[in-house]
Each structure stands twice: as C-alpha cells, then as structure tokens.
Amino acid sequence: MDRPHYKFWPKRLPHALTPPATSLWDNLEISARRYPHKPAIVFFGRTTSYAELQEQAERLAARLFALGVRKGDRVLLDMQNCPQLVIAHFAILRANAVVVPVNPMNRAEELKHYITDPDAKVAITTGDLAGEIAKADAQLAPADRLAHLIVTQFTDAFDPDAPDTGPIPAAWRDWLLPRHALPPLASGETMAWAVAIDNALPLPPLEVGPEDLAALPYTSGTTGLPKGCMHPHRSLMHNAVAGNVWGNGTPETVTLAVVPMFHITGMVSMMHSSIYTAATLVMMPRWDRDVAGWLISNWKVTSWTNIPTMVIDLLASPSFASFDLSSLVHIGGGGAAMPQAVAQRLYEHYGLNYIEGYGLTETAAPSHSNPPDAPKQQCLGIPFMSCDARVIDPDTLLEVPSGQQGEIIVHGPMVFNGYWKRPEATAAAFIEFEGRRFFRTGDLGRTDEDGYFFITDRLKRMINASGFKVWPAEVEALMFRHPAIQEACVIAAHDAYRGETVKAVVVLRPQFRGQVREEDIIAWCRENMAVYKVPRIVQFAEALPKSGSGKVMWRTLQEAEPRA
Template sequence: MPLHDAFWPERVPRHVPAIATSVWHNLAVSAARYPDKAALVFFGTVTTYAQLAGQAEQLAAYLYQLGVQKGARVIVFMQNCPQLVIAHYAILRANAVVVPVNPMNLAEELAHYIRDSGASVALCTADLAPQLVQAANAVGAEGDPSLQHLIVTAFTDAFDPQAMGDDAPPAAWRDWLCGAPDGAMLQEGRHHAWREALACSAPPPPHTAGPADLAVLPYTSGTTGLPKGCMHPHRSIQHNVVGAALWGQQTMQAVSLSVVPMFHITGMVVVMHGSIYLGATQILMPRWDRELAGRLISKWKVTTWTNIPTMVIDLLASPNIADFDLGSLEHIGGGGAAMPQAVAQRLQGQFGLAYVEGYGLTETAAPTHSNPHHRPKQQCLGIPIIGTCACIVDPDTLAVLPPGAQGEILVHGPQVFDGYWRNQAATDAAFVTLEGRRFFRTGDLGHMDEEGYFFLTDRLKRMINASGFKVWPAEVEALMFRHPAVQEACVIGARDAYRGETVKAFVVLRPGHEALTEDALIAWCRNHMAAYKAPRLVEFVDALPKSGSGKVMWRALQQRQEAIDRQGVAAGP
C-alpha cells in the first residue's frame, strides 16, 4: 500500500475508468444540461453555455470549409478571452488538433511552431497578428509550407466597451483591448474576420474524434534548444480534466477566476477544460492586474482560483486589500513555483485559506501530484493524484530509492503524453520501463518523505523558473547567437526577490564589437524573444569555461552565481 494512502481525500476515487469521449463532448453535455448558465464572463459580458457551444460549432464549420480535416494542426495564438475558448472547442469539434502558442512569443520564435507543426490555419487576436504574419511570411519566403489562412479577432468581438461597469480593466489596457488591427497581411494566404467565421451557416463535419486521436500539441523546450510538440490524445487530456475536478471536489456551482494563461497546460486543462466539464462559470482575465482581480473576486463571488504564487503575493500587497471581499474563496492553489511559507501562513491566518500546491508538466497534461485539500504541506508537490504512480529513482542506475533519498521523479499514469511530435529520439530518451510499466522521466530531482509526500529539491534538466514560466537556456542562447556581436553565450538562472529566478547571460563578444553595452544587448533580446525569456542580467566575459571536449561548463557558471546569490541574501538589504 502506498505511504500516502492514509491521507487520501475522502470521497475521491483512486482510479477513473478509461474515458471514451472526446474533449468536445464535455462542452456538448454542459450546453445541453445548462444552456442558459453563464460559461464565461469577460469584462461584464456573459457568454452562456448554449452560446459557447453554438459559436464553436459555427467556427468548426468554417474551419472545415477552409480545408481543416481530421488530424490537421491549427494554431491558437491569444491571451485569455472568450475567443480562445471558442477556438479550442471549434478545432476539437472539427476533429482537428489545437496547437496552443504562448502569446508572448515574437516572430522569430513563432516561425518554428509554424514549420514544426505543419499548421496551415491559425487564429489570433488583432494585437498579435503582426508577429504571426511576419513569422508566416518569413517561413514562406524560405520555401517552406506556411499559413494559408489567418482568422483574426478583436477583443471587442467578445465584450462591449461601453458596458463594462465594475469589470472595467485598467485604463492602460484600453488602447490594447480596443485598438484597431495593424493591417499586416499574409503574402501567400487569406485573412478572415472573426465575425465572418461565426456567421457561417454551413453544418460542421460529423464529430468522429475518439480517445486515441490527437487533441492538443502544446510545445515544451529542453536541452536541445528548439521547442518540441507534446502529443496529447483526447484520453490523456480527459483523464486530468475529470481527475482534477474530482480531486478538488468541484461542482457546477464553482466560479473560477481564470487568469493563469490558457495557452499553458495548467490553465488549459485544469481551469478552462475543467470548468466546462463541470458546467462551472469562468471569470476571464487576459492579463494579471491585482486591483482588477480583487474587484472580480469580490463582485462575482469567485470560489476557486488557480494561480502562480507571484499573483497571490501581489494581491496581498495591494493597498486596497482590505476593501476586497475574498470570503467566497473556497479553494486557492497552483504550482509552477513554490509558495513562500510566510505568504501561505498569512493566507491561512488572515483568510482561512490553505494554499494547495501541485506539480505537473506539459508532458503530463498538468497535474501528476497535488496536496490533499484537507492536509496540505507547504512548499510540497503533494501526493500522486488519481490513477498516477510516481517514484524516486537514481538517475544513473534507475534503482528505486527509499523515502528521504534524493533522485529523479518518475511518473506513470493515463495523463502522460504519447511522445514528442516527429521526434522519436527525444521520445525514446524520455521514457523508461520499470516492472513492466512505462514511466516518464521528469528531469526533476526530489525526494519523498515518510508519509508519501513528494518534494522538489533540484533539477536534472537545464531550466529556469521565472514566476512560473519555464525558460530553457539552450533556446535563449540559440536566439542570442543571432545578434552580430555575440560570439558565445551561456544562459543560467539568478535569484530574484519577486520572480524567484531570473535569466542571466554570460556573453563573449566578437572582436570589433566591444562598444556594445549590456543594456543594449538586453534591449535587443527583448525585441527578439518573449519578455519572460529575455535576459534581465548580462555579464560580458573574455571566455566561457569549457571541458576538455570543448563543451561549455554551464554548471560551473550556475554554481558561481548561486554562491553570489547566497552572499547577497546573507548580507541582507
């Protein structure tokens, strides 16, 4: 019997039967059950379940007319908004595959998603269209297959700027939310207006997607630099959609503050799909703003809020915190980064809320571990959730280790992905067979305590965790090498009081470029990669430490930085 069995939540099953329905089926059922219930609320505008399902079917029919067939990959490039939800379900209704892309990515990064996924159709908001168009045109100019159709929506397609009331966003958002499209056009493809697509009167194709068919292709990076697509069929997504709802003991009465990005696997599976499976209501926020979040929780009586710890820290620091009514919150939790103990204790003492941390990866459709709600531990990953088996092994010998010993975390369960898209070598390296079962190697180091709770202690993989965003140094380095002054670059993590970690680059300049400043290189990086990836610290060096075989010894630089960070903490402010 597993050590954690004694702490299993009451009325939560240990296993879920194999789910035979597609993710689309969840919306179809909730729309039939609760047609007039609020599914989405966006700046005061309500979308009911009947409206959500109807618009998804119309968009599915339009995609089908554009040539989207079963298994086709379709890019979704948006911040949280009703259109993102509609797009996901329309693509699934059309038996196709959602390729969710981080809206912070810039053109040079986007080109890889277009090439690798083979997508010929994309949907995006008007503010992001110029970057996607630039990427698509660059791919086409190189002779590779590129986007043939781009469906563009304005945020105001989903809300009335004159009727926002107490849900009004910060004034600084107005131009972004209500601005006119840029006008950038595909050189070899067609643009389509969102309203035109939703006016489609043709019937959608028969829905034939089943549990084994590919549903979502989210991308994750790694040590090789370029992001890899994670193949998730309907069955792996469905397992965690149902499992997370059962674990949290949520019902259709739940009201979620949906602010974690839905391009990210947690926001997509646990928040978006989980809420729709339940028939719950989502209060959508496209970006984080603590004052707006406080008002929305208060007005809409939010009951559940999945987040990253920096959001909670920011909200509690608001000068208006005493004016917000947080009394409706029943569940608050998240992952991506550890919740500082002092903040967790304040939540418990002042608001009676236990912060419930969990753990998962893109490859596992979000959670593999979560703390039992009735008995959470602070700064802890929790215990393996429904249907999941996890263990700690020696990363070299793969021998299973006892409680207290540090090793690599391995997971096995229905939520684990099928493998990496068009990358069999990476797939083979990611899995190992133990006692006849296929385990995924997470690349994270941790230990299990005597009660079966798991803790993260270190990383086997090169990765930086900045406010919950995963930054892969090899990818940043590859982008930095495009600067004409950069001869060599090595990216590591540095301690940051707010973000937890931030990105630092050690750079060797090419001869003749010594006039380049650190600030100028940082500015260039921000113009060529997503803001969370761009180095905030740059240090020019004469040479990088290298091994006898010529490989850059990044770990030596990382250890040097950790020593500097420790000295800074010891010295205090």
C-alpha cells in the same frame, strides 16, 4: 510498493478514476444541453452562456472545415485569455483537428518554429498579435507558409462602454481596446473573426475519440528548439475530470481564469475542467491585482488556480482591504513554491489552505497534488488520481529509499504519448520500470515518511521565473543570431520577486568589443523573444569555461552565481 500517502487520501475519493471514453468536444456539447442558459464565461461584464459557446464554436468549426481543415490537422491558437480562445479551442476540436497552443509573448523569430514544426496551415489569433504572426510567416519558404489567418479583436467579446465592464487598467487599453488592422499574409488569406463565425456552413461529422490527438503544446528542454507534446483526448480528459473531483468542483463553481490557457495548467485544470462540470469561467486577459480583487469580490469567485507571485501581489495591494475573498473555497497552484509566511496568512485570515501541486506539459498539468484536507506547505503533494510516481537513482534506475534524493518518474493516463516528430527524444524520455512505461521528469526530488514528494533540484537546465519556465538552450539559440555575439551561456540569477531571473554571460566578437553595451543586448532580446525569456542581466566575458571536449561548462558559471 509501499504507499504511505494513502493514509492522507481524501476518503470520499477512489485512488484511480475511469474517465469518459469520449472526445473533449463532447464535454461542451453535454454541458450546453444540460445547462443552455448557464454562464460559461464572464469577460468584462459580458456573459456567454453554454448554448452560445457551443453555437459559436460550431460555426467556427464549420468555417475551419470549409478552409480545408481535416482530421488530425494542426491549427495554431495564439491568444491571451478571452472568450474567443475557448471558442476557438473547442472549434478546432469539433473540426476533428489538433490545437497547437502558442504563448502570446512569442515574437516572430520564435513563431516561425510553431508554424513549420507542426505543419500548420491555419492560425487563429487576436489583432494585437496578428502582425507578429504575419511577419514570421513572411520569412518562411512559400511551401511552409500559412494559408489562412483568422483574427479577432478583444472587443468582439465585450463592449468597453458598457456600465458593468469593471475596472480596465490604463496599461491595458492600448492593446485591449483598439480594433487593429488585419495584416495580409504573404501567400494566404486573412479573415476577420466576425466573418469567420457568421456562416451557415455545414459541420463535418465528429470523428475523433479518446485515442486521437487533441493538443500539441510545446515545451523546451536542454537542447534545441521547443518540442510538441502529443496529448490525445484521453490524457487531457482524465486530468480535467480528476481535477474536478479532487477539488470538489460542481456546476456552481466560479473559477477565476487568469493563469494563461495556452499553458497546460490553464488549459486543463481551468478550461477543460470547468467546461466538463459546467462551471463558470471569470476570465482575465492578463494579471492585475486590483482587477483580480474586484472580480473575486463582484462575481463571488469560489476557485482560483494561480502562481504564488499572484497571491503575494494581491495581498500587497493598497486596495486589498476593500476586496471580499469570503467566497473562495479553493485556492492553489504550482510553478513555484508558495512562501510559508504567505500560505500561513491565507490560512489564519481566511481559513484557506493553499493547495500546491506539481506537473509538466508532458503530464497534462498535475501528476501530484496536495490532498485538500491534509496539505503540506512548500510540497509537491502526493501522486495524483490514477498516477504512480517514484523516485529513482538516475544512473542505476533503481528506486531510492524515502528521504533520499533521486529523479521523479511518473506513470499514468495523464502522461503524453511522446514528442512530435522526435522519436529519439521520446525514447530518451521514458524508461521501463517494473514492467510499465514511466516518464522521466528530469526533476530531482525526495519523499518523506508520509509519501509526500518534495523537489530538491533539476537534472535539466531550467530557470523558473515567477512560474514561467525558461530553458537556457532556447534563449542561447536565439541570442546566437545577434551579429555581435560570439558565444552566450544563460544561467539563473537570484531575484527577490521572481525567485529566479535570466542572466546571460556573453562573449562578443572581437570587432564589436567596446561597441556594444549590455543594454543593447537586452534591447535586442526584447525584440526577438518573449519578454519572460529576456535576460535581465548581461555580463560580458573574455571567454566561457569549457571542458576538454570543448563544451561550455554552464554549471561552473551557475555555481559561481551568488545565491539568496
């Protein structure tokens, strides 16, 4: 295979990397031993040292073991970014169990699947979300329910009255500052975070290694409910280490952690990468441009992984002139293309190249990244360290020439093992190519003469709203539960800010026609699904276009939708 991109490869780096043959827990233990007093996390002015992080994670791991968690058990983790998320994540790993990260935007109807599919019996969450988990749990059959729910409050991790908390937006106060009541479980026990970690319980032996399952992040697709992606310690370890090396990470790196850590990018490229090298995570629970500007300025942030809409929003802040971005040495991200004008402004005013990358939940975040010294704008980059990526004809499965469109396929140590309990989906996701197992991304792309990859289209139905991936089949499945909806087809609509937004074309049942309005459907969706999945536009139709076999022709509706 010709590899023209090697001409642009950072000369200081090898093409492939040998990651440590240890568990992800070992990264925290080693960093805490080397740098016990160094800040691991900063959250509203409160600093958690590496020694404190390890101690709290071990105490929670001992509690999990006492609650019956054993090697390979799946534990639900449903939180916004906060120190407790990092503590709980590593506690689950230290208990020899598997992290099931859940998007905190999910509502009860969606959460039921995340309890039953991984057979979770223990969940860890924050007070603002605990009620939704309890509501979902109560609707399950007794045999499927949770046995234990551990609930923390955001203020367990900081003092809102301390003088150095920094700005707390008014819109955050209702969910961030109150101490929410602990909801009862239908067939189990709820425990406060403080009680959970205040123990002298014995720790189990560390029994997991590179091949054991570490995380089960879920991803949706063209059909059915979300599928769990089986990532062993070694796949996440590779990209955590490689991300550090690629981005010149050191123990002095200060990372702005605002990309959600339930998401594979935040989990691997920020959290695990930072813990491996003993960097400092300056954490934000949600996005707010003025909070971000203040944190970068005051904590001298050096590295910021984001989605482009965050950068656009920050640059548009009326307070922007008061922010000091001079400490930043690395800025980049993915999920959506960075507009060229914005990238150019970053470079001209701050000397920062915005480093775009590409990856999926199945590839532990990056499978591609732009070389820091030779990036191209609006480009996926080149195959990441240890990764082989090709562009093939999706029908013949033969590699296509440079410049020609085809499906991107990926092989490397960052690729997941397969889908949890979905052997058919796993088989369909992989092909043998040149004697090796390649993952079919479902994304259409091309390479240029330098070997850089560019995305051109998608084989799979997917809407990209400000970097959030919305899978129409999942939204449709939820919408069909509305009593007035006879049929629904979800497509992408142009949005000036989000890039794409969600639109639903709906056929009402005859008895509801004229009785239910578009805004009624939208309001119901807000009650039953994560807000980023909610259709912003609902269009009623007499019927949906169908093929001769009766399948809804979603592409016909999509192609009729006006483009920018």
